[in-house]
Amino acid sequence: MIITLDLAGDVPIYQQIRDSVVAAIAQGKLREGDPLPSVRQLAVDIGVNMHTVNKAYALLKADGYLSIDRRSGARISERLLLDDAVRARIFENLNAAAIEAYSRGMTESEFLTLCESAFDQLKEEA
Amino acid sequence: MIITLDLAGDVPIYQQIRDSVVAAIAQGKLREGDPLPSVRQLAVDIGVNMHTVNKAYALLKADGYLSIDRRSGARISERLLLDDAVRARIFENLNAAAIEAYSRGMTESEFLTLCESAFDQLKEEA
DNA sequence: CTGTCTGTTATAGTATATATAGAACAAACG
DNA sequence: CGTTTGTTCTATATATACTATAACAGACAG
Numbered sequence: 001m002i003i004t005l006d007l008a009g010d011v012p013i014y015q016q017i018r019d020s021v022v023a024a025i026a027q028g029k030l031r032e033g034d035p036l037p038s039v040r041q042l043a044v045d046i047g048v049n050m051h052t053v054n055k056a057y058a059l060l061k062a063d064g065y066l067s068i069d070r071r072s073g074a075r076i077s078e079r080l081l082l083d084d085a086v087r088a089r090i091f092e093n094l095n096a097a098a099i100e101a102y103s104r105g106m107t108e109s110e111f112l113t114l115c116e117s118a119f120d121q122l123k124e125e126a
Numbered sequence: 127m128i129i130t131l132d133l134a135g136d137v138p139i140y141q142q143i144r145d146s147v148v149a150a151i152a153q154g155k156l157r158e159g160d161p162l163p164s165v166r167q168l169a170v171d172i173g174v175n176m177h178t179v180n181k182a183y184a185l186l187k188a189d190g191y192l193s194i195d196r197r198s199g200a201r202i203s204e205r206l207l208l209d210d211a212v213r214a215r216i217f218e219n220l221n222a223a224a225i226e227a228y229s230r231g232m233t234e235s236e237f238l239t240l241c242e243s244a245f246d247q248l249k250e251e252a
Numbered sequence: 253c254t255g256t257c258t259g260t261t262a263t264a265g266t267a268t269a270t271a272t273a274g275a276a277c278a279a280a281c282g
Numbered sequence: 283c284g285t286t287t288g289t290t291c292t293a294t295a296t297a298t299a300c301t302a303t304a305a306c307a308g309a310c311a312g
Contacts, residue, residue, distance in 0.1 A: 010298095012270065019222075026229040038287065049272045054289075065229075071280035071287055082230040090232075091240060093223035096145075097216045098244040103152040103191075104208040106216075108245050114213075115241040118220040122228045136269090138299065164258065175301045180260075197258055197309040 002029055003046050013048055017056035022065060025076065027125045036066070036074040063089075128155055129172050139174055143182035148191060151202065153251045162192070162200040189215075 003020045005013060024030040036042070039057060043050040057074055060066040064086070067077045094115075101111045129146045131139060150156040162168070165183060169176040183200055186192040190212070193203045220241075227237045 014270085019225075022229055023225050026225045039289090040286085051273085052271060055270095057288080068288065069280090070278080070289090073287055080230050082232055086226065086230055087240075090223045090226050091244060093219045093226070094241055094244040095247075097219035097223070098241075098248055099145075099149050099152045100212065100216050100219070102245065102248045103148055104206050104212050106208055108242075108249075111245050112238060112241055114217060115220055115224075115238055116234075118217060118224040119228065119234050119237050121221075122224055123234075140299085165260090166257085177302085178300065181299095183259080194259065195309090196260090196307080199258060 001046075003042070005046060005048075013052050014055040014059065017042075017046075017053060018059045018063075021056075021060055022063075025065065025080070026122050030076050032076050032078050032080060034076045035072075036076070038073050127172075129168070131172060131174075139178050140181040140185065143168075143172075143179060144185045144189075147182075147186055148189075151191065151206070152248050156202050158202050158204050158206060160202045161198075162202070164199050 002024045003017055005016050007013070009016075021030065021036070030036075036057075037045065039053045040050050043053045046053075057066060057068065060074075061068050064081060064083070065077060066074050068074050098111065101114075128150045129143055131142050133139070135142075147156065147162070156162075162183075163171065165179045166176050169179045172179075183192060183194065186200075187194050190207060190209070191203060192200050194200050224237065227240075
């Protein structure tokens with residue numbers, strides 16, 4: 001299953017759905033133009049309410065990952081652009097990681113090695 | 127002021143306090159052994175409830191940033207260790223950034239350049 | 253000892269966020 | 283027409299966040 005949920009955790013379900021789809025795209029399990037289950041179907045599949053899935057789809061749409069048609073349903077966007085909003089999100093996460101690392105005295109080379117391993121890990125899964 | 131709050135945002139206040147202190151450490155504004163205001167004093171200074179500050183201090187203590195004495199109050203830990211728990215937190219943020227970047231087709235070199243700039247930005251502020 | 257300040261805990265009330273539920277809408281297609 | 287799509291609306295139960303008041307044990311100054 002592309003969607004993996006942790007009901008016991010403190011991360012909202014709609015956020016987990018959103019992250020699962022983005023991760024699936026990064027891992028090559030989902031590609032540009034691929035169809036996604038309907039809001040109602042996915043809700044049944046993973047055992048959550050329709051509105052929870054709908055909120056996740058709305059997030060993915062707002063972030064540019066989903067292209068939603070009134071009739072044909074949801075699909076992965078044909079062109080996944082690397083715009084400023086995406087760069088801002090990425091940098092925000094990198095900044096949080098860098099602050100945590102630098103405050104603990106991690107060297108720059110070790111930090112960059114960690115960055116490289118995180119990226120390479122995705123290349124292998126693709 | 128070391129603590130900056132965004133009351134309109136969706137990030138919990140205690141989380142913002144926690145992040146502000148960690149950022150201050152990374153920027154050299156706070157160093158190992160430096161004292162922090164008392165829970166009640168900081169609460170008055172930034173205009174929030176005492177319990178909100180207390181929760182932030184508890185988080186910082188759990189993450190190893192604060193060494194709390196019953197009487198003398200809260201201080202930055204004498205030795206900010208780079209243990210496994212910290213490495214896990216850092217990698218979690220890096221992984222989220224890498225996924226977002228890789229799913230958008232960002233090249234590895236561009237990603238690493240972004241990582242380097244995030245880290246260098248902290249060095250300059252120190 | 254008395255008084256004060258420290259972190260900490262307990263309890264309670266309020267506001268917001270999350271998740272669920274049922275219903276309905278407009279649009280697209282067979 | 284009938285079905286399915288995303289979307290919107292209302293309602294409810296639960297969890298979290300924040301505030302508020304109070305109290306406790308420990309440590310220090312007087």
